[in-house]
Amino acid sequence: MARTDKSLARAEKTLPNFYRDSVALMQLSSRIEGFPGITRATAVMATQANIDLLKEAGFTASDLSPRPNDLLIVIEGHDDAAVADALSQTEAALQAAAAPAAGTAAGPAAIPAASLAMALEDKPAANFALISTPGEYAAAEAEKALRLGLNVMVFSANVAPGDEIALKRMARERQLLMMGPDCGTAIVNGVPLGFANALQRGPVGLVGSAGTGLQEVTSLLDRAGIGVSQVLGCGARDLSDDVQGLSMRQGLAALAGDDPTRVIVLVAKHPSIAVARRIGREAAQLGKPVVLAFLGLDLAGIAGGNIFVAGTLDDAARTAAALALGKTPPTPAGRDPALAALARENAGRLSERQAYIRALYSGGTFCYEAQTLLAQEVAPIWSNTPIAAASTLPDVWTSREHTLIDLGDEFFTRGRPHPMIDLRLRLERLRQEFADPQTAVILLDVVLGYGAHADPATEIASTIADARAARQPTDHDVIVVASVCGTQADPQGLSRQEEALRQAGVLLAPSNAAAARLAARIIHAHSNRAGHT
Amino acid sequence: MSHAAPPWPDPDVRRTVIRFRHGSTRRAWDTAWSHLASSGQPNGLGALLPNGGTDGRSLQTRLLLPRALIDLPRLVVSTRRLALPEAVSAAVPLIGAGPGLTPSWDDLLIGFMAGLRTATSGKPERPGFLTRLGAAIQAAGNATTDVSRRVIDRTVAGYGPPWIDDVLAAIAAGNVTRTRRATREALHIGHTSGTDTMLGALLGCAVWQAGPQLDATLAALSCRDPNMASDASGGRHGTH
Numbered sequence: 001m002a003r004t005d006k007s008l009a010r011a012e013k014t015l016p017n018f019y020r021d022s023v024a025l026m027q028l029s030s031r032i033e034g035f036p037g038i039t040r041a042t043a044v045m046a047t048q049a050n051i052d053l054l055k056e057a058g059f060t061a062s063d064l065s066p067r068p069n070d071l072l073i074v075i076e077g078h079d080d081a082a083v084a085d086a087l088s089q090t091e092a093a094l095q096a097a098a099a100p101a102a103g104t105a106a107g108p109a110a111i112p113a114a115s116l117a118m119a120l121e122d123k124p125a126a127n128f129a130l131i132s133t134p135g136e137y138a139a140a141e142a143e144k145a146l147r148l149g150l151n152v153m154v155f156s157a158n159v160a161p162g163d164e165i166a167l168k169r170m171a172r173e174r175q176l177l178m179m180g181p182d183c184g185t186a187i188v189n190g191v192p193l194g195f196a197n198a199l200q201r202g203p204v205g206l207v208g209s210a211g212t213g214l215q216e217v218t219s220l221l222d223r224a225g226i227g228v229s230q231v232l233g234c235g236a237r238d239l240s241d242d243v244q245g246l247s248m249r250q251g252l253a254a255l256a257g258d259d260p261t262r263v264i265v266l267v268a269k270h271p272s273i274a275v276a277r278r279i280g281r282e283a284a285q286l287g288k289p290v291v292l293a294f295l296g297l298d299l300a301g302i303a304g305g306n307i308f309v310a311g312t313l314d315d316a317a318r319t320a321a322a323l324a325l326g327k328t329p330p331t332p333a334g335r336d337p338a339l340a341a342l343a344r345e346n347a348g349r350l351s352e353r354q355a356y357i358r359a360l361y362s363g364g365t366f367c368y369e370a371q372t373l374l375a376q377e378v379a380p381i382w383s384n385t386p387i388a389a390a391s392t393l394p395d396v397w398t399s400r401e402h403t404l405i406d407l408g409d410e411f412f413t414r415g416r417p418h419p420m421i422d423l424r425l426r427l428e429r430l431r432q433e434f435a436d437p438q439t440a441v442i443l444l445d446v447v448l449g450y451g452a453h454a455d456p457a458t459e460i461a462s463t464i465a466d467a468r469a470a471r472q473p474t475d476h477d478v479i480v481v482a483s484v485c486g487t488q489a490d491p492q493g494l495s496r497q498e499e500a501l502r503q504a505g506v507l508l509a510p511s512n513a514a515a516a517r518l519a520a521r522i523i524h525a526h527s528n529r530a531g532h533t
Numbered sequence: 534m535s536h537a538a539p540p541w542p543d544p545d546v547r548r549t550v551i552r553f554r555h556g557s558t559r560r561a562w563d564t565a566w567s568h569l570a571s572s573g574q575p576n577g578l579g580a581l582l583p584n585g586g587t588d589g590r591s592l593q594t595r596l597l598l599p600r601a602l603i604d605l606p607r608l609v610v611s612t613r614r615l616a617l618p619e620a621v622s623a624a625v626p627l628i629g630a631g632p633g634l635t636p637s638w639d640d641l642l643i644g645f646m647a648g649l650r651t652a653t654s655g656k657p658e659r660p661g662f663l664t665r666l667g668a669a670i671q672a673a674g675n676a677t678t679d680v681s682r683r684v685i686d687r688t689v690a691g692y693g694p695p696w697i698d699d700v701l702a703a704i705a706a707g708n709v710t711r712t713r714r715a716t717r718e719a720l721h722i723g724h725t726s727g728t729d730t731m732l733g734a735l736l737g738c739a740v741w742q743a744g745p746q747l748d749a750t751l752a753a754l755s756c757r758d759p760n761m762a763s764d765a766s767g768g769r770h771g772t773h
Contacts, residue, residue, distance in 0.1 A: 019634050026576065026591045026632065042592040045636060047629025048676050053596040068629055068678045395710065397717055411718070425721070
């Protein structure tokens with residue numbers, strides 16, 4: 001059956017126990033096929049069936065043994081040199097992505113550690129384990145790490161609540177940190193873990209159960225010239241009645257005893273009121289100022305002494321910055337005349353039919369914060385993660401009236417990368433909202449930092465340009481409002497990202513809260529112009 | 534410490550029953566099928582669909598399609614007839630074939646078994662057929678990747694991928710809105726896995742049903758061989 005063309009050169013290579021995302025493999029194969037002198041290229045799992053298909057197509061004549069967990073690369077071309085070059089480039093691209101321990105002139109490649117114990121033997125000074133596995137395995141790995149005396153960050157979600165509590169108790173008994181499960185952001189001793197921004201070191205220590213909330217406060221502090229000592233995550237469920245803030249309380253105690261930390265900020269969304277009060281009481285016993293940014297709770301009653309309460313993330317950053325500089329904290333940000341003027345100026349671009357805000361968030365905390373703010377300004381609000389006055393969106397794929405979507409919610413991320421990494425789903429929704437004649441304002445967050453998309457602003461700007469081009473000449477424009485969460489030192493560069501958005505006509509607000517307020521102001525200004533109520 | 538919950542713990546999944554004699558169920562299936570058919574996937578088995586895209590079609594997909602065009606209708610037709618040896622001979626040789634860590638053909642079989650499970654009522658031979666087909670597929674698990682084998686094992690045990698079970702449950706309930714939503718979600722899974730598994734699941738749950746759905750589906754799939762549709766209702770079946 002084989003129809004191998006003997007005039008063509010071929011090279012084959014199997015990489016043991018190796019796999020890359022199938023999209024990446026296809027893109028790579030396609031790129032290699034475009035090389036001069038190359039006719040065909042593929043990278044597939046080395047199963048018998050795939051080998052048979054390659055043989056049937058005359059793509060390989062060799063007697064390959066099936067090894068289903070190995071990656072098989074086959075390249076065909078007009079001459080040996082072109083094929084060998086393409087193969088080496090393919091391998092280099094794949095290995096660069098894998099970044100394995102390489103052998104050196106001094107010795108052979110290290111054997112990759114297959115367990116935490118092996119890794120610890122290899123690096124006995126290590127005291128920290130970051131666990132990112134499917135949720136069903138994460139608890140067992142975290143337990144092993146704690147038993148080995150390691151501090152733990154569990155990036156994985158979907159760990160059973162009972163396991164979370166048991167792990168956190170075990171960590172407390174052993175005086176180890178247990179961050180997570182579902183902890184996406186931390187900076188420990190200056191080392192960013194998970195999604196985190198490039199920040200200056202400084203006097204503010206933070207503990208939070210809200211990942212993008214921590215990123216927003218720390219980035220705003222950085223822009224104000226204030227650095228951080230430690231940023232500790234505790235997992236989304238930590239401040240529930242069941243878990244009782246075990247990790248936040250432990251982190252709070254650790255920061256209280258940490259000399260470089262002069263100001264502490266605690267960040268959470270929808271905590272249990274009882275747990276929030278308990279943490280407030282414990283914080284009041286410390287000798288350092290503590291800012292509580294517990295979104296969605298009115299804790300004004302417990303402010304006083306060393307306790308400061310912030311209603312929004314940007315208020316928390318302003319308060320912490322002032323305290324770090326030894327100044328009196330400012331009053332909370334309210335109605336900003338500059339934003340009101342900007343809103344009036346832009347509302348004139350809208351037609352009478354355009355009446356609604358459509359918010360497409362990648363950060364869950366941002367979606368939550370915006371809901372708390374917009375609930376006081378517009379109605380009705382729908383969301384896939386509704387709080388307070390918002391209602392559950394019946395079909396998450398279709399917006400109605402004012403809609404705020406958290407695209408990082410598990411519903412959208414099952415089997416897909418998080419929208420901070422992969423913008424496709426959000427861009428598709430952006431186009432959809434642009435095409436809706438009732439959309440007045442599209443509200444976006446753009447999150448920068450390690451782990452995030454390499455150039456989100458350019459992707460968003462390009463989609464906005466396409467969406468505008470697709471509208472009819474008689475259609476009115478849609479106003480896009482965004483805030484960028486990040487710093488100048490982030491790999492994407494704050495000013496570069498902001499400039500790309502500005503060039504696309506996006507109205508930029510200095511924080512997520514300000515962006516939500518600006519969107520509401522535009523709706524109000526438009527209603528007033530149109531004589532709506 | 535308690536053990537982690539199983540990944541697909543919903544016990545109701547095994548009790549989903551699809552019956553096309555309900556008009557709402559047929560409409561829900563049609564909804565899922567039309568979403569699948571318009572997905573435009575150029576790679577994996579989605580490329581078999583009438584609107585399968587061609588831009589960016591990988592070599593591995595190009596190699597798989599001619600074999601799948603033969604073995605997929607064989608699998609469906611023999612399953613409809615409860616002809617176990619032929620169904621096994623259609624299903625097993627391509628295990629491990631196609632792009633992805635769960636190769637496309639495996640995804641199709643996983644969806645197919647999950648779909649069949651919802652449709653075994655009506656004839657006493659059907660549950661036994663499914664059990665034996667599942668056992669044959671499971672026995673060939675060494676031919677594929679560890680990850681794929683694990684998903685096959687769980688599906689044979691009655692727990693399909695949760696996003697496929699969501700679609701099947703929505704069809705069983707005859708809820709078009711829920712079906713549309715679940716289908717959209719399923720088609721976003723992985724690169725080709727969502728489309729491949731959905732194709733298997735929609736064929737699987739329709740294969741033993743009365744009505745024109747299966748014939749129309751096979752006609753659409755075997756558009757290069759229009760006789761294939763009549764095979765489904767008892768004529769000759771496709772062979773190599």
